[in-house]
Amino acid sequence: MTATVTDSARAPGGSRRAIALLSLSQGFYTIMTMLLVTVSALAGHMLAEDKSLATLPFALTFIANTATTIPASMLMARQGRRAGFALGACLGIAGALLAAVAIAMASFLLLCxxxxxxxxxxxxxxxLRHAAGEAAPRGGEARAIAFVISGGLLAALVGPTLAGASRDAISPYPFLGTYLVIAGxxxxxxxxxxxxxxRKPAGTVKSLSGGLGAAFRRPRFVIAILAGITAYTVMNLLMTATPLAMVACGLDFTSTAQVIxxxxxxxxxxxxxxxxxIERFGLMPMMLxxxxxxxxxxxxxASGISVWxxxxxxTLLGLGWSALFVGATTLVSLSLLPAERGPGQAANDFLVFGLVALSAFFSGQLIERFDWATLTLSALPPVALTACALAWLWAMEGTRPRAIGV
Incomplete structure (x- = not known):
């Protein structure tokens, strides 16, 4: 099944406005994510009878995310980015309001x-980041993607204040106010x-099963997916477990919010x-x-459990994620022909967030069964594997891989 789509969104007129709106949307999305990271494991721990399931609700966000990426990509190929992002926002409003009801009813299942x-x-x-790459002038993909991702800086500036102010805002229901802020x-x-x-992306968007054989035979596309998986999975594994680990170490909620x-x-x-x-030094050096x-x-x-x-x-984890994930997203963009872009992006995000879902779930299991040092060290092998793959790609293609078909 195919869906014919119109011209590329690379028209210079309006692209800056579009990228600015995408960056603003990324900021609101990241506020939602940051608040969820801060409270979800704690809310799950409060409501779950089996405390090892504390991170299950947060893991379910990634499972649902993974299951949605393919239909979301196909829907936006047919109806456009605007309709897709608007529908996604409506689902976020509904989910956050339902979570507030779950807190009021003390229902773990409803929270899930x-x-x-x-x-x-x-x-x-x-x-959002893929839409930025499509809206950018050719050669400006990395800068546009990075600018949109930088919209998350808004969350860093206001997130902890929102988390602290909303946690006990509606007594006697901890975290209910936080979920209302997420709805906002x-x-x-x-x-x-x-x-x-x-505009809709250029080319013809096919089902996920069709048109990607050639893409998966390109080492750079496979390595781009591996880099994205490593960046997000390692970051999420450690980030999701951090609030639980800090509570277990006797550190307070304010310290946890500040660390996040x-x-x-x-x-x-x-x-x-x-x-x-990336434009100055090259894609491969920045990813490494x-x-x-x-x-x-x-x-x-792994070396200690103090607040510092x-x-x-x-903080180092966040810096590493920024360089590796922006690079991986750019490399995905450079690895796909226009007709492969829709299914290629969907395949990439399906694999990335599918494994992120597992990391979110198993972080709770690992922190219950092992200490913080063991959990952190378990993240080292995928980082080393990705570094080796990127070094090989650097040797094969140089520091600045060119777009496929250019």
Whole structure:
């Protein structure tokens, strides 16, 4: 089954406005994600009888995210980015409001159902960065993608304040106010989505099963997916477990929120310049720098359990994620022909967020059964494997791979 789509969104007129709106949407999306990271494991721990299932609701957001990426991609290929992002925002509003009801009713199952809706919302929002690459002038993909991802800096600036102020805002229901704030962020995403005017991607979008054989035979596409998986899975494994680990170490909620703030700053503040650094130094060196920063984060995390160990480790983790994930997204864009873009992006995000879902779930299991040092060290092998793959690709294609078909 195919869906014929119109011209590329690379028209210069309006592209800056579109990229700015996408960056703003990314900011609201990241506020939602940051608040979920801060409270979901704690809310799950509060409601679940089996405390090892504390991270299950958060894991379900990624499972639903994964299941939604393919239909979201196909829907946006037919109806356009604006319609897709607006639908995703509506799902986020519904999911956050249902989570607030779950807290009021002390229902773990209802919280899980709410997180499925939020995850479906995220399944649309993950395409914000791809939309930026499509809207950018040719050669400016890395800078546009990085600028949109930098919209998450908004979350780092206001997220901890929102988390702290909303946690006990509605007594006697901890976290209910936080989920209402998440619903508000989703509403702002909806408003930004309705203001978008993006054309549909160029070419003909096919089902996921068709048209990708050639793409998967390109080593750079496979390595781009591996890099995206490593960046997001390692980051999510450690980030999701951090609130539980800090509570287990006797650290308070305010310290946890501040550590997550520094982590989010590390993720999104560098994105303001990562695109320019990629253009100056090359894609491969920046992605390898991301691997090095993540390895340093693992080393610091494994060496102690003070607030400063958590803060430095999570900040380095965010910096590494920024370099590696922006690079991976750019490499995906450079690895696909226009007709492969829709299914290729869907396949990439399906694999990335499918494994992220597993990391979110197993982080709760690991933190219950092992100590923090063991959990952090378990993230080192995929980082090392990715670094080796990127070094090989650098040797084969140089520091600046060219777009396929150019």
């Amino acid at each position: 159902a709410a997180m499925v809706l939020v995850g479906m919302s995220n399944g649309f929002s993950v395409f 962020a989703a509403l702002l995403m909806l408003i930004a989505a309705l203001a978008l005017d993006l 703030q520094w982590h989010v700053l590390g993720m999104f503040a560098p994105a303001l310049i990562v695109g320019r650094l 720098a991301g691997c090095l920063l993540m390895a340093m984060a693992i080393g610091v995390g 160990h958590f803060r430095i480790s999570l």
